[in-house]
Amino acid sequence: DAGVIQSPRHEVTEMGQEVTLRCKPISGHNSLFWYRQTMMRGLELLIYFNNNVPIDDSGMPEDRFSAKMPNASFSTLKIQPSEPRDSAVYFCASSPGGADTQYFGPGTRLTVL
Amino acid sequence: GENVEQHPSTLSVQEGDSAVIKCTYSDSASNYFPWYKQELGKGPQLIIDIRSNVGEKKDQRIAVTLNKTAKHFSLHITETQPEDSAVYFCAASDGGSQGNLIFGKGTKLSVKP
Numbered sequence: 203d204a205g206v207i208q209s210p211r212h213e214v215t216e217m218g219q220e221v222t223l224r225c226k227p228i229s230g231h232n233s234l235f236w237y238r239q240t241m242m243r244g245l246e247l248l249i250y251f252n253n254n255v256p257i258d259d260s261g262m263p264e265d266r267f268s269a270k271m272p273n274a275s276f277s278t279l280k281i282q283p284s285e286p287r288d289s290a291v292y293f294c295a296s297s298p299g300g301a302d303t304q305y306f307g308p309g310t311r312l313t314v315l
Numbered sequence: 316g317e318n319v320e321q322h323p324s325t326l327s328v329q330e331g332d333s334a335v336i337k338c339t340y341s342d343s344a345s346n347y348f349p350w351y352k353q354e355l356g357k358g359p360q361l362i363i364d365i366r367s368n369v370g371e372k373k374d375q376r377i378a379v380t381l382n383k384t385a386k387h388f389s390l391h392i393t394e395t396q397p398e399d400s401a402v403y404f405c406a407a408s409d410g411g412s413q414g415n416l417i418f419g420k421g422t423k424l425s426v427k428p
């Protein structure tokens with residue numbers, strides 16, 4: 203298996219622009235997670251899905267952030283409009299479901315100028 | 316909800332020495348405790364995990380112990396090598412959720428040759 207795939211790996215954009223991050227989970231996994239990692243705040247859970255349904259989005263910072271999972275093999279995290287404080291590494295992870303191992307993707311490093 | 320505390324935040328050891336990282340959790344319903352290693356520029360990778368029906372698990376130079384009564388678990392690395400240098404995260408399953416993991420803040424381990 204190729205593991206969790208994220209794109210792009212790096213994104214540099216200007217404040218106010220829309221940013222879309224993409225994730226392909228491991229085939230057969232039922233749960234998908236979006237995390238944000240910064241030096242100051244560590245690893246933060248933004249939102250997670252079970253069977254394509256959002257379960258908990260309490261970690262989403264504000265209305266500028268939205269996430270979708272239209273099918274079992276694809277998810278997006280969108281920031282509109284982006285701000286410099288959104289600069290971070292965003293990770294997607296998937297797991298078979300239930301209390302189980304999460305497998306992380308390589309991350310997308312986002313820089314908002 | 317679950318809360319996970321991890322100590323120390325940084326740890327420096329000489330090559331060949333042992334390293335111990337400790338975590339405590341608050342939710343007695345937690346039943347899955349993974350440990351992740353994150354190298355620079357990469358996503359966290361699972362290195363070992365333990366479930367609540369087991370007190371100790373070992374895999375070559377790494378071991379994890381779990382004390383459910385005291386609600387704490389520890390990672391032990393023996394005969395440390397320079398390539399063990401990384402950030403290590405503990406996590407505990409959120410007993411009230413459908414598969415969410417609550418992560419500690421991480422420990423930066425440096426192994427000096």
